[in-house]
Amino acid sequence: MRVELLATGDEILSGAVTDTNSPYLLERLFTLGLRVQRTTLVGDVRGDIEDALVSAAARADVVVVSGGLGPTADDLTVECVARVLGVRVVEDAGVLAALQERMSKGVVRTANNLRQALVPEGAEVVKNPVGSAPMLVATRGHCTFFVLPGVPREFRQLVDGEVVPRLQARLNAEPGRLFHAARLLKTVGMPESHLDAAVAPITQRFPEVIFGFRALAPECHLKLLATAPSQVEADERLARVESECRAALGSAVFGHDGDTLASVVGGLLSARGHTVTLAESCTGGRGADLLCEVPGASRYFLGSAVSYANALKEEWVGVKADTLARVGAVSAEVAAEMAEGARARTGATWGASVTGIAGPGGGSDEKPVGTVFFGLSGPAGVRTEKRFFHGDRERIRQSSAYTLLDGVRRALLGEKS
Numbered sequence: 447m448r449v450e451l452l453a454t455g456d457e458i459l460s461g462a463v464t465d466t467n468s469p470y471l472l473e474r475l476f477t478l479g480l481r482v483q484r485t486t487l488v489g490d491v492r493g494d495i496e497d498a499l500v501s502a503a504a505r506a507d508v509v510v511v512s513g514g515l516g517p518t519a520d521d522l523t524v525e526c527v528a529r530v531l532g533v534r535v536v537e538d539a540g541v542l543a544a545l546q547e548r549m550s551k552g553v554v555r556t557a558n559n560l561r562q563a564l565v566p567e568g569a570e571v572v573k574n575p576v577g578s579a580p581m582l583v584a585t586r587g588h589c590t591f592f593v594l595p596g597v598p599r600e601f602r603q604l605v606d607g608e609v610v611p612r613l614q615a616r617l618n619a620e621p622g623r624l625f626h627a628a629r630l631l632k633t634v635g636m637p638e639s640h641l642d643a644a645v646a647p648i649t650q651r652f653p654e655v656i657f658g659f660r661a662l663a664p665e666c667h668l669k670l671l672a673t674a675p676s677q678v679e680a681d682e683r684l685a686r687v688e689s690e691c692r693a694a695l696g697s698a699v700f701g702h703d704g705d706t707l708a709s710v711v712g713g714l715l716s717a718r719g720h721t722v723t724l725a726e727s728c729t730g731g732r733g734a735d736l737l738c739e740v741p742g743a744s745r746y747f748l749g750s751a752v753s754y755a756n757a758l759k760e761e762w763v764g765v766k767a768d769t770l771a772r773v774g775a776v777s778a779e780v781a782a783e784m785a786e787g788a789r790a791r792t793g794a795t796w797g798a799s800v801t802g803i804a805g806p807g808g809g810s811d812e813k814p815v816g817t818v819f820f821g822l823s824g825p826a827g828v829r830t831e832k833r834f835f836h837g838d839r840e841r842i843r844q845s846s847a848y849t850l851l852d853g854v855r856r857a858l859l860g861e862k863s
């Protein structure tokens with residue numbers, strides 16, 4: 447099955463909005479074992495949308511279109527699809543009734559919203575569970591168009607609820623169909639080239655498994671897609687490849703699929719009934735921010751002392767003035783005292799600290815920009831680690847926050863640093 451995507455919108459072409467719909471759909475299609483042949487991006491221009499629809503339909507069996515279903519004058523997709531199909535635009539009674547219902551509740555107010563009841567004649571109209579513009583399904587020759595609203599929340603719900611199941615059903619009906627099993631392994635602190643090199647021998651032994659690498663610094667992800675003539679074989683093949691990859695990558699793998707580093711750290715802390723307090727310099731509290739992305743983080747996360755000034759390092763987490771004067775704030779000794787102070791003053795199981803030079807200024811020959819020290823205080827004592835990160839200020843802060851959390855994860859797994 448040949449699949450193409452078509453994303454529309456001036457705001458995407460002008461760079462004001464990043465196209466997140468296409469990557470979302472590509473990810474979903476990957477797990478169905480479908481490789482998309484082409485994605486096209488066009489502005490809100492009738493001729494361009496129509497050209498793109500006609501040429502995609504000539505090549506593909508399925509074209510998923512996103513955007514331009516709204517009520518405003520720049521929403522042209524419905525009329526373009528109708529023209530390309532050679533049909534009229536007609537009012538759909540069901541959509542109209544739903545819109546009137548929403549208007550009566552004050553969800554949508556203006557009369558031009560009623561434009562959204564217009565659909566290409568003969569198209570299937572699929573209810574949008576989270577918005578007013580429906581999804582439209584129409585065919586031109588051998589090609590099926592799935593036309594979806596551009597608003598990411600609506601797009602995603604319709605992809606998951608409608609597009610993926612329909613494509614899956616089509617794949618199931620194909621003669622000699624293949625079965626797929628997919629896994630996303632997530633690593634932290636491992637550059638893409640290292641990840642690639644570590645699994646290279648495995649890729650050679652499993653030619654029928656697709657390996658996909660994605661760098662999302664400081665994370666790096668490895669996607670595995672196993673294909674086989676039956677689901678049982680695909681699952682077995684995936685399980686073998688996954689366990690070999692996990693063995694090759696060791697504790698660099700922090701989680702899989704929907705896991706985040708913070709959710710994994712939170713899960714480990716919760717399972718043990720442990721708590722953590724942070725002391726952060728140079729990350730601006732990003733470690734705390736990451737932890738708090740997880741609902742219920744307050745069960746194990748006590749707080750973070752975002753302490754930049756030396757005076758606050760002394761006052762809040764008990765760093766000694768003498769240590770600061772002797773070795774400076776960016777040092778292993780201060781990292782250790784921050785971690786111990788954070789733990790001791792709050793009664794947490796773990797105290798974790800970070801202090802470093804995020805740049806662009808403030809570096810020296812001895813401690814260049816990117817030098818970061820970490821401290822971790824726990825039941826077995828305190829330890830420190832010195833790391834050096836490349837990149838700009840943002841990158842260094844991000845790497846530092848992830849490494850801070852990853853240190854807690856590794857300690858919880860009983861690893862020595």
Ligand code: ATP
Binds near residue numbers: 464468513518598
């Ligand atoms: P609306 O009813 O809001 O007009 P629509 O179906 O007409 O919905 P668009 O007008 O194309 O969709 O886009 C609505 C908003 O959704 C855009 O302003 C943009 O913020 C977001 N959006 C559209 N397409 C994408 C995309 N491909 N990726 C991410 N965001 C998008």
Ligand code: MG
Binds near residue numbers: 514
């Ligand atoms: Mg719109």
